[in-house]
Amino acid sequence: MKKDSKNSMSLNRREFLKSGSGIALFIGASGLFPVLVSCSENKKINEQLEKHRVSAWVKLSEDGELIIYNPASEMGQGSMTSLPLIFAEEMDADWSKVRVEFSPQESDMYGSPGWSPDTKMMFTVGSRTTNSYFSTMRKAGAQARFILLNSAAQHWNVPVAELTSSASVITHEKTGKEISYGELVPFLVLPDAIPDFSEEQLKQVKDFRLIGKTVPRTEIPAKVDGTAQFAIDVRLPNMVYGVLERGNLHGSKPSLLNEPEILELEGVIKIVPFDYAIGIIANNLELALKAKSLLKIDWSTSQATGFNSEEIYDDYEKIANRTEKGSIVSEKGDFSNSLKSASKIYTADFKNDYVYHAQLEPLNSVIQVSEDLQHAEVWVGSQQGFDTKLGVPGVLGIPPENVNVHLQFLGGGFGRRSMSDFVEECAVLAKEVAPKPVKLIWTREDDLRYGTYRPQSLQRITAAVDADGTIAGFSHVVVGDGGNLVASGVDNSHYAIKNQLAEWRETTHGIRLKHWRSVGHGPNKFAIESMIDEIAFDQKIDPVVLRRNLMKEAPKALATLEKVVEISNWNAPLPEGRAKGISFVEHGSLGTGVCEISVDRNTGKIKVHHFWIALDAGIIVQPDNVKAQMEGGIMMGISSVLSERISIVNGQIQQSNFNDYSLLRMEDIPDSIEISLLESTNHPEGVGETATPMVGGAIANAFLKLTGKHLRHMPFTPERVLEALRS
Amino acid sequence: MAAYKLEINNQTHDVNVEKGTSLLWVLREHLGLTGTKYGCGIAQCGACTIHIDGNPMKACVLSVDDFSDGQKITTIEGLSKDGDHPVQQAWIEKQAPQCGYCHSGQIMQAVALLEANPTPSRDEIKAFMNGNLCRCGTYLRIIEAIEMAGKTIAAK
Known part of the structure; x- marks a missing residue:
């Protein structure tokens, strides 16, 4: 798939480590040793990743460009700016050189402890993103700065305490020496130990240069020229389309009455029955929707039968x-x-x-299951969940590490996208036609009537x-x-x-x-x-x-x-x-x-x-x-x-x-x-x-x-x- | 299936689709012009607003059959070369979008307004933009951005 530079693509771990040149600065969680390796040495990075449960928050290039990773969903609430900004504040990074990308969807590396102690979740709900990542991002940013300062001290052979930093530049006032973070890349070395910064060791509020200031949101330019990619925009080679008829009675079970007739329709590849719906996979969206409109279904009664909301x-x-x-x-x-x-x-x-939520982008996702049914690639706008792999491993009966989630921008969440019913549906369809990717689209009527x-x-x-x-x-x-x-x-x-x-x-x-x-x-x-x-x-x-x-x-x-x-x-x-x-x-x-x-x-x-x-x-x-x-x-x-x-x-x-x-x-x-x-x-x-x-x-x-x-x-x-x- | 020739963003596109397919699906799923969004399919939300010969229209209810006769179709991708249309610039300046999903349509509708009248009153803006829904509630910033862009356009 084409990767638009304006688009913040999520990458799987392997792609993530391969991409670009420069240095990846992996800042470990509390008590873990940091890892610093050239991105061209994939093998070494992978070895390190196997050894250490580390979080990689920033990638620094010799030209001074920084990529900071956002672990949260972006549904318009601004996490694509706020979380990297917190990191950049403590790192003393030059914000004008920062590019933001979604982090890989790996909760052991990028999860937040904000839900309960000793857990790590990637879950953009409950207005907790900034609240729960604030300390994590600050400490990681401070650790990145610590490594940079120590490297400069060693490079110049001066005491680290004599160095100051501002906007990606380290200064040694006594000698008038200056070096930018980018220029320092070839001289980066790991200190013997890296402190687990306490709140007191971090910046005072009065010293903030980025936090609390007017900083434009990073993803807005892509949202005014049509390049911002939502899951519904994803198109893959050989992609087919899925739609479901879910009826208009929650909990009702369908019996399809005209299966042969539907299967004969042009473009229809497969009918996939669900407990609560009839799924159709077709060569294109309009044919899938046409087939959906022609379904004759007998719907069972359910608990909701007879229910009148006003009475x-x-x-x-x-x-x-x-x-x-x-x-x-x-x-x-x-x-x-x-x-x-x-x-x-x-x-x-x-x-x-x-x-009803009425998020303007109806629910959808794109999933490709490998031919041997052992791996899945998932493109989705999700508020993530207790299960960062969004139920797909369960549907396919494969381990979570075999599922790779590419988080896309969300066309609104409001709580609806923290439930993965639509992702699981797409996985069911994609399994049926593997290795063809399936784009599942809920129509607005589907989204409203089978709403939550x-x-x-x-x-x-x-x-x-x-x-x-x-x-x-x-x-x-x-x-x-x-x-x-x-x-x-x-x-x-x-x-x-x-x-x-x-x-x-x-x-x-x-x-x-x-x-x-x-x-x-x-x-x-x-x-x-x-x-x-x-x-x-x-x-x-x-x-x-x-x-x-x-x-x-x-x-x-x-x-x-x-x-x-x-x-x-x-x-x-x-x-x-x-x-x-x-x-x-x-x-x-x-x-x-x-x-x-x-x-x-x-x-x-x-x-x-x-x-x-x-x-x-x-x-x-x-x-x-x-x-x-x-x-x-x-x-x-x-x-x-x-x-x-x-x-x-x-x-x-x-x-x-x-x-x-x-x-x-x-x-x-x-x-x-x-x-x-x-x-x-x-x-x-x-x-x-x-x-x-x-x-x-x-x-x-x-x-x-x-x-x-x-x-x-x-x-x-x-x-x-x-x-x-x-x- | 039928063959159609469409003039989109000053380029000719050939597509083979079912007769009667909505222009929205042709743009998005067949041609990959995904800046135009699907929101409702019944011309109620405006997320799919495009220009046909300069007039703002809802692509979801237009049939491809009726727009392959040389009509000039403009989508958000064709609005400007580098996202530098005064309306787009004002949108960034005012930090108008939140989730952003409706904003291609909002921008296309706003451009059509300002092309006809670069100095609309607030009431004129509201009336002209009333068919474009924004669930994130960015309406006040949209109005401010339209006023700002109008001034830029009027000054040219």
């Missing part, structure tokens, strides 16, 4: 009414006791419909308020399917409420579910933040004042509140028909958001005019990129809060494409989104999922202020808004 809320209310508790997610104090001493008890139910949704849920919030207005107790019952998928985000640890209880009550409907950006935080923060404002409204307290009291023991959270009050000019009067609403979210980073809305009382359409966010995310590696994440998170929030909805009738998904599953379009965006990033020297926290869950609460709270009415069912469609106005 099920009655059941959810009954489940919430039960006296016996569900699984306790968190508990402090004694909530039931706080009810007894309360002067007023507030209770409300909040509802959330299913939502954020679960439908009901939140029952009950708050006990004392005579002096103190919220003394807060109970949060989540009803829905999917455990953490519905229960994440119930945490209220930033609010000084003495008695708290959060529990999850299980339901199950046989509908496919998955993490969707911010997971349970979207629905749960909507419910929590709405209840806070409901109390404030009823007690005639400014919602900011109430939150200020609640955050008295959480200074970092409070700082985001005060900042957003300032930048949104919270107390300034607004034009007639406008109102502001506020909402707080913790998701690693802490953020408080304010929106300004108006409502068309005839159509029921809500318009968000402005959004403001103050965010504390610890050290900010790329400020402009963090702002982009906030902007995008708010847009996705507005989209999901105002219009996105999957509805299910008798198990059948009622939407099919963007004509009936409506995403936010440009005419409905706010005029501005203003972001303030609070300064911090703390370890970086994730930013990808903090903005989205602010939106539901902020809009509902602005609506309450504007109309005195409650919006308690997401999405706030015009019909529901009109209904609320009539209530």
Whole structure:
């Protein structure tokens, strides 16, 4: 396959070591000896690799060019810049000479310990990439610099302590000598030992030259001229195409009724039955799609048969009414006791419909299985997984090391691409026609209907308020399917409420579910933040004042509140028909958001005019990129809060494409989104999922202020808004 | 199968495909012009926006049969030699893309807008760009990039 230099191709280990000239600087993990070998000596490198479990983060050439490897997926969140930038910071590399490529997908070499100690995973989920790789990349960068400085010291025969480095140049001030990293390549030597740098030995925040500065993202030029390669763009010689018909009832099993007729169609190579689908392999995509459209299939009933998503809320209310508790997610104090001493008890139910990822690149992958069925090459846009080889070894019954994953850019992830169902499907097809490569494409309809949704849920919030207005107790019952998928985000640890209880009550409907950006935080923060404002409204307290009291023991959270009050000019009067609403979210980073809305009382359409966010995310590696994440998170929030909805009738998904599953379009965006990033020297926290869950609460709270009415069912469609106005 | 002659990016391409094949599959899967993206197949997302004789159109709903008569087809690959069209430059300057998947289509739509009107108002931009979805939510940066590119174009 053609390798475009603008494209960051992933390489397998062998290619990786063969490619280019120069020196590969392999910096070992803690306590391991570093290895330094010329890239032309493949044998030697391989021997070293066999001996040492090493990580190779950088390749340095004599012309000064550096390639730094990114171990994380790039789905628009900026890892292709942020992780190499952290490395380059400690290495004191000249960023203008840096090229970034995906690292090989080998978790023992490139995994992050961020999930649990003593494990290594390549898993770009949960807004944890920068957070989990920050220390790893800094230490490795510092070790690379250590080797360079020691080599220069030896070369010049001067003490290493007298050397300084900046932008890929080492200087010995006493003699006025200078040498660039590239020029130093022929003189590189390995020190006897290499320190395992502790945090204290790394740079101080004030000394950062790259982190926290405005650095353009490395992959953007390729994204404006059409050369950025997504998996769906991969074309290989002799490639054939695969499509699957998965029906429109999750869990249903197909019986194909017209196999002979399909097999006779032009271009059809093979029919491949799955438990839940009928697969077709054809010579080209249009013939595969045509054959798919002609399939006659008898579908079995399934657990989802008879399920109606709108009607099920009655059941959810009954489940919430039960006296016996569900699984306790968190508990402090004694909530039931706080009810007894309360002067007023507030209770409300909040509802959330299913939502769909709608990443703009439909699921797809390209897999080539070797003729002996013992090896596989996989091209995929994946958020990776617990299994870095994405289920392919299991499908083919081969060891993981025989599977080589070429990570491509992701046309959106949002949690959908951390599940490997689509990769496994492609492996099944590719095995059938080995050694021909197969490109599997899900149509948009496939992607939507056989989607994995954020679960439908009901939140029952009950708050006990004392005579002096103190919220003394807060109970949060989540009803829905999917455990953490519905229960994440119930945490209220930033609010000084003495008695708290959060529990999850299980339901199950046989509908496919998955993490969707911010997971349970979207629905749960909507419910929590709405209840806070409901109390404030009823007690005639400014919602900011109430939150200020609640955050008295959480200074970092409070700082985001005060900042957003300032930048949104919270107390300034607004034009007639406008109102502001506020909402707080913790998701690693802490953020408080304010929106300004108006409502068309005839159509029921809500318009968000402005959004403001103050965010504390610890050290900010790329400020402009963090702002982009906030902007995008708010847009996705507005989209999901105002219009996105999957509805299910008798198990059948009622939407099919963007004509009936409506995403936010440009005419409905706010005029501005203003972001303030609070300064911090703390370890970086994730930013990808903090903005989205602010939106539901902020809009509902602005609506309450504007109309005195409650919006308690997401999405706030015009019909529901009109209904609320009539209530 | 039928033979077609297509004028794409000032080059003539010969293809043999089924009658009625969508121009999108011809461009992407038969000719390897993969900068034009598939997003929905029903002209709802704009990821496949190309120019036909200078007009922005959604390739996914166009049949190859109707565009092999000498019409000039332009894709993102043919927009500029080195990615240096003022719109592309502004896109980089404003760091507009996130995942980037929709941006070929966004750029082609924006170029068509600015060719007709280099100084569009915000409302005109929103109306003209409304058919192009961006799931990452980069809309504000797209607007800023269009305004920036418009100024460059108007100054020429």
